Amino acid sequence: MVCTVTKQRYPFLSCSLAHQARRILPNVYGVQHVPCLSGTRTKTLAAISKWANEKTDARPIFLLLDVAGSGKSTVAKHMTNQWTKEGRLFARFFFSRDTKTTMSTEAFCTTVANALREHDQRLKTPINAFKKRPDFELFSLEEKFNGLVINPLEKLNRDAILIIDALDECDNEYGGRDQLLNALHGQQSSSPRLRILATGRPELDI
16 A cells, blocks of 8 residues: 555656666675675785785685674675775675575576676686586586686686675575585685685684
């Protein structure tokens, strides 16, 4: 009743609200989030930028852990915008419990791989070759991650940055989060061709 009256008396307002609803619908690219306001979280952003710019002895993963509502996704969105402008961000995946797609790892590897090959056309050949393997669907998430992401980057000696936001919102009903964390942990001792900024709540497994 109220919505109907609002639409009749203030059609511009209802259109605006509808536009906002569409705009904040969660997806794996994080369109539902906003970047940091100017002058805020400067120490955190500086630490992340310093890590990303290190030329030697750089750790492959920068893990930002904090409680709910502390602005982790805001930081991830800020760095998404910054690194996109700089041409350094190759891929991103924002987890969210709000939809089945954004809480699942089912499309994680292919989403990241598709972003990589669109960013650098030379990556298409090794990525497509791996995806065409007849046993592709039988591989574990870690094997797909290595085959679609890590190995192609290493073959081309290509540096890249990946952002993974809200690891704690990745569903683990069928072990998806366990597999993702294992895949990420496996990069700790690898050559940091791929640098990963990941965020999440400080839960036991993370």
